[in-house]
Amino acid sequence: MLVPKFKMISTQSVMKKTIFRTVILLISLLYSLKINAQIPFEINSNGHIIIKAKINDVEGKFILDTGSGLNAIFKRFSNKITNEKTHNFFVGHRATGEELNVDLYNAKSLEINNKNFNNQQYTIVDLEFGDIDGMISLQPFRNTPVTIDYIHKTILFDKPVKNEKSIDIQIADYAGKAIDIFTYVELNDNLKIQTLLDSGAGKNSFWFSSKLMEPLALNKADFKTVPIKSDFNKENNYYIGQLSKIHTANKLRRIENLDAAFVDGLIYEGKTSIDWLGKVLTIDIAKKKIFIAE
CATH class of the missing domain: 2.40.70.10 (Acid Proteases)
Incomplete structure (x- = not known):
């Protein structure tokens, strides 16, 4: 029995759409898994947590610093990126009392493990700290729970919390x-x-x-x-x-x-x-x- 031509076209079209949707779903799933994958970190001799991150599409090594207040990059790293200075500034104090009056810059992008954190700012500090390029504060994580696993030396975003x-x-x-x-x-x-x-x-x-x-x-x-x-x-x-x-x-x-x-x-x-x-x-x-x- 001959199958009408319009039915053959319809069946092929449905198959193509199904395959296309499956591919898109797999790509989305893989991308999601990559974003939420465990992020390895190093611990240096002083016990600082060192992660890799990209600011304005340039990768560097940063201390994950819950006490820094705001994101900061060191002068050497600032020379590698395009810095968008704003009219905003911040006045605060270091733990031992020194006043800090720093200019703020808009980050075009701040990316950690392919997860982009929007609307971030940073300041530039004229310090040298070995091969460290700056500090990532808690600013990016206002709405994103961040898990620090000292056992496996990994970081995870949005980890489900169960009876903890x-x-x-x-x-x-x-x-x-x-x-x-x-x-x-x-x-x-x-x-x-x-x-x-x-x-x-x-x-x-x-x-x-x-x-x-x-x-x-x-x-x-x-x-x-x-x-x-x-x-x-x-x-x-x-x-x-x-x-x-x-x-x-x-x-x-x-x-x-x-x-x-x-x-x-x-x-x-x-x-x-x-x-x-x-x-x-x-x-x-x-x-x-x-x-x-x-």
């Missing part, structure tokens, strides 16, 4: 130009303070204001006094010694007999690294939580 324990965080949002995260901790089981959570501090970093030594009944004579100059030539005294205990407000994480520094002029009650909170951390700014898988 968590701690509350407080968000310091400086008019959309910079963002920091804090949480409450307790020192020596009797002094509740708020501490900046700063992955840029490296590993096992515990700084506290020297104002807290008196309420903690700590004698400066029992600590080693070390005057330290910052990259901006401001000198602060650091009183270095041991603190008996620190734990999160909900007592989920606790450390005893930790090395700590009490710092003159520290603008925060405390500033700590984030590695002590757990081995797999999901920072969710929208929910004001850090979820802890391990």
Whole structure:
């Protein structure tokens, strides 16, 4: 029996459309998997998390720095890209009190593992830090939960959270130009303070204001006094010694007999690294939580 010609054309057309849709679906799926794939990172000798990212289509190595407030690139890297200066600027302070008055630049693109983060700005800092090109702050992740897996040294975006324990965080949002995260901790089981959570501090970093030594009944004579100059030539005294205990407000994480520094002029009650909170951390700014898988 002969099949009418119009039916043959119709069948072929349907097959072509089906194949085309399947190919598009596969491409979309593969692209989605690539975007959400685990992103490897390095940890340098200081405990900094080093990731690769592209700013204005140029790839560099950046510290993932939850305490930097805003994205920053170093002068050497800025010479590799086209910088779109704005009339915006930001005035803030480093942890040890130095004022920063920096110009802001619009990023044409900021890309991490093929995921593009729109409407980003950065500043340019005249510093040299080995082969590091700058710092990626929490700015790109305002609406994107970011998971830091210290076990496998990977980062994942939008990881589903299932029955994970968590701690509350407080968000310091400086008019959309910079963002920091804090949480409450307790020192020596009797002094509740708020501490900046700063992955840029490296590993096992515990700084506290020297104002807290008196309420903690700590004698400066029992600590080693070390005057330290910052990259901006401001000198602060650091009183270095041991603190008996620190734990999160909900007592989920606790450390005893930790090395700590009490710092003159520290603008925060405390500033700590984030590695002590757990081995797999999901920072969710929208929910004001850090979820802890391990």
